[in-house]
Amino acid sequence: MAFIPASAVDPLRIGPGYYLQPQGAAAAKLYLVLRLALERASRVAVVRFAWHGRERLGLLRVRADVIALHGLLWPDEIRDPAAVVPPPVIWTKTRSGKPWRSSRP
Numbered sequence: 001m002a003f004i005p006a007s008a009v010d011p012l013r014i015g016p017g018y019y020l021q022p023q024g025a026a027a028a029k030l031y032l033v034l035r036l037a038l039e040r041a042s043r044v045a046v047v048r049f050a051w052h053g054r055e056r057l058g059l060l061r062v063r064a065d066v067i068a069l070h071g072l073l074w075p076d077e078i079r080d081p082a083a084v085v086p087p088p089v090i091w092t093k094t095r096s097g098k099p100w101r102s103s104r105p
Helices: 023-043
Strands: 003-004 014-021 044-051 054-063 066-072 090-091 102-105
Touching: 003 023, 014 054, 023 044, 023 054, 023 066, 044 066
Parallel strands: none
Antiparallel strands: 003 044, 014 066, 044 054, 054 066, 090 102
């Protein structure tokens, strides 16, 4: 687990969120300590957890007085942006001096 600034997490990696609730008195104390630590440090926690038999990467953050768990995508699950970059466009003026038009090289 690592505590990092929320701004260090790429929003493309953040998945759906779930509110976490402690079960029992001992868990409630640990829950409170973690929540207060995240709030006071203004940080989020990157964690690993098991979900449906698979190890997942997650993000813990405080929302109101509750800890929320967001699934995070692994780096290999995010599409490379270079694969979707549009072709270059060259902007030129028309002969009559009218507004610009685009043409492809």
